[in-house]
Amino acid sequence: EIVLTQSPGTLSLSPGERATLSCRASQTISSSYLGWYQQKPGQPPRLLIYAASSRATAIPDRFSGSGSGTDFTLTISRLEPEDFAVYYCQQYHGSPWTFGQGTKVEIK
């Protein structure tokens, strides 16, 4: 099973600031099969990024993804009030599909 470790656990930032979230895999995964999701309280996750760097439909361009091999990054260039949420990385390179434990982006 591929374990995904996200850091930091919590990120305290102000609106307008830049957020950098990390996801490290326990083994090399194809960047074609790494995604990022945003989840707000009481809602299902929403796909933001797929294939490590492609934005899903209707996702603003302040969200970007990068990385390869075992290290991947989600960057939010300038935080908007609606961006404060929990973010998960997820791999669909090998079964069982797995998620990271999440990074909470909170208002400082």
Place this chain on the structure above:
Amino acid sequence: QVQLQQWGAGLLKPSETLSLTCGVFGGSFSGYYWNWIRQPPGKGLEWIGAINHSGITNYNPSLKSRVSISLDTSKKQFFLRLSSVTAADTSVYYCARGDTAMGFTYWGQGTLVTVSS
């Protein structure tokens, strides 16, 4: 516009069987894999398993002995059964459409299932 709507019993006793249904509205049923994912209160996401339109299943080994996923293509529905539930199975259960190239693109609204005596 693709929508997934899910339903099923929300309160179970230990040892009972959890049963959920997910209906797919809009879009094709074929060409995707149909997933169940769960999230214990205040915790992270766990993939339970998936089924494709041909009925081929893939389960998380951690739950494989207790899980069954099936589908009814004529109704565009798929189903989750989880047997012998315990309090540890208390979670919000989500259905989701899986795309080989994109991951989980559409999600149901979630169903809170509580296991309590």
